[in-house]
Amino acid sequence: AQRVTQPEKLLSVFKGAPVELKCNYSYSGSPELFWYVQYSRQRLQLLLRHISRESIKGFTADLNKGETSFHLKKPFAQEEDSAMYYCALRKGGKLIFGQGTELSVKP
Amino acid sequence: DADVTQTPRNRITKTGKRIMLECSQTKGHDRMYWYRQDPGLGLRLIYYSFDVKDINKGEISDGYSVSRQAQAKFSLSLESAIPNQTALYFCATSPGQGPGNTIYFGEGSWLTVV
Secondary structure, rough: EEEEOOOOOEEEEEEOOOOOEEEEEEEOOOOOOEHHHHEOOOEEEEEEEEOOOOEEEOOOOOOOOOOEEOEEEOOOOOOOHEEEEEEEEEOOOOOOOOOOEEEEEEE | OOOOOEEOOOOEEOOOOOOEEEEEEOOOOEEEEEEEEEOOOEEEEEEEEEEEEEEEEEEOOOOOOEEEEOEEEEEEOOOOHHHHHHHEEEEEEEEEOOOOOOOOOOOOOOEEEE
């Protein structure tokens, strides 16, 4: 069965520290993976998609098929990065979400 | 981004009452979805619709029903609300399955069942 796992419920770092939010997936085909961000229980906004191989707000994510992972990274965290982050897998036109990781960046 | 609009934004209702959450979009997308968000569980799919005549159950459809009144409108109903349906509900839309097509979310509807 397709599944997305985000092992950390909460990740707390200091401003300027590197950040890595983990995402692992199980999927038999070629995955299409996304990261969404949610600030203060607002709407989810697309942050990254693996197909674009882009960097948004300093965040990057690389698809590692061998490890079935799509970890989100940022070299220097900022306070405004504090939010909920969701990893998602698209299958059959639907998004399957992980449980989410709350990132807290302390001053 | 007001392209995906949900009403009401907040609602408190009593156990056993029928409640409808409405979603409308101006993006011209064919595909629409309803998700619920619970702490520690992420977002779970309730129902989805790929066009006006297409309705599909998602992961957690029990206790819910939907209606796709038009391409732009997709409503979610709780026939007899119960307290464990207290959650934040999101409507979403997508243009289709093509690579890179994004799914866009509304601002959410807070529902409290007392």
